[in-house]
Amino acid sequence: MMHIFVVGLDDFHLKQLKTLPDADRLVFHPLFSRAELKQGDGFPVAALLDEGVRRLRQSPEPVHAVVGYWDFPVSTVLPILRRELGLPGPSLEAVLRCEHKYWSRLCQKDAVPEHVPEFCCIDPFRDDPAKQLTLDYPFWLKPVKAVLSELGFRVRGEEELMSAIAKIRQDIGRYAEPFNLILARADLPASIAGIDGHRCIAEDIISAGRQCTQEGYVFDGETTVYGVVDSLRSGPAGSSFSRYQYPSKLPEPVLERMAAISARLMRHIGYDTGPFNIEYFWDEGSDRIWLLEINPRISKSHAPLFRLVDGQFHHRVMVDLGLGRRPRFTTGQGEYALAAKFMLRRYADARVTRVPDDDEIAAVEAAVPGTQVLIDVQAGMRLSQLRNQDSYSYEVATIFIGAADRAELQAKYRACLARLPLRFEKTAA
16 A cells, blocks of 8 residues: 555545545545645644654654645645655755746746746835836736735736735735745745745736646656646636636647647756646737746646546646656546536625535536536625635636537536526625
C-alpha cells in the first residue's frame, strides 16, 4: 500500500480520489482539512509549515507522497513539506516563479517575450501610486499573490486606480503576510527579494480573443499537455468566468503552438516532477497567443470534466507525480464527448432566501443525467459573506454537465436551472 498525504483533503475530492484506477493500492490521509486551510479569517501558513512537518514525521504510516489540489497556500507550501521529508517534487523557487505574479512575468519575458504583455510593479502604499506606472490606461491591477482574482481590478483612469488602491491597502495583508512567510524560506534573486506580498503588478489588458487553460505536467524534464479546457467569461468587462468547457474547440495548430510555449517556459523556470495549468488567450484576428498565468498544480475545477470525457479524474496525474513516477493518464475513455462546469453568479450583494436541500439536488441530478450540482451558499446569508470571490461577482452554485454535443449541453443546463429552487432578495447597500 502507498500512503498519500493530501493537504486540505475534503470529502468531495476524497470521493474522486477513491475512483482512481489503482485506488485499491492507495491510502489517502488528510494533512489539515479544507475548513482549516480555506475557511478561516487568514491562511495558516505557519501552522502548515511547523505542525505539518511534525505530523508527517510522526506519522505511524510511511509517507510516500504529499500532494494537494488547492491554490494558495497549499500549492506554495507543498515544496517545503516535501523538501523536509526528501520527497520528489518541484523546488520552492520553481513554484514561486509561477506563483509570484511579478517574478513569473519576469521569467516569462525572458523565455517567451513575444507572448507576454507589458507590466510593471506597483507599491500600493506609496503616496503617489500613479507615478509608478509605465503603462497607459486601461490595465489590470492585482497583488503579486492572491486567489481567484480577488483584489484584481480593471483600471480605466486615475479615479479607478485610487479606488482600487484603497481596497488593496485594506485587504492585501490577508495574502501578503502568509505569503511572506513562504518567501522567507526561498533563495530569492536580488531583483525579487525586495518585492514581497504587499506589492502589486499592473499589466496591459489582453482579454481580446478566446481563453483556454492547458493541463499538463513535467516529468524528467519532459513537458506533456494532456488536455485543454476553454474558459468563457461574462459580467462587467467580461471579468468573471461563466463556464469551463472540455475539450477545447481551438484549432489544433494553435494548441500545438501553446504546448511548445509551455515546454519552453517550464524548462526555463526549472520546474520538474509536478503538474501545472497555464492560461492563454488566442487573438484570432492577429493569430497572436498571449500567456496569462501559470499555476503549479492541477485545476480541481477541471477534474470532473476529465472524468466525464476521459473516464478518470486527473488527480491521477497529481498522485503519480507525488510518488515520483510518470503519470498514467488516458484520454477519450469517458461517457461523454464534451463536458462543462457552469458557474452561477450574482453581480450585486443579496440575501439568500432559498437553497435546494439534498433531496432536491438529488432529484435534479436524477432528472438530468450526467450532471452534478454544488451549492456554495446557505439560506439567510449575504453574498458579501462569501470568501475568495473575484472583485466583480459572487459564485453561488456550480453545475457540472456531460453531453454528446453543445446543443445537449445547453439543454441540460437550462433543465437544471429550471429545477433548482435558488432564490435571493436585494439588500440595502
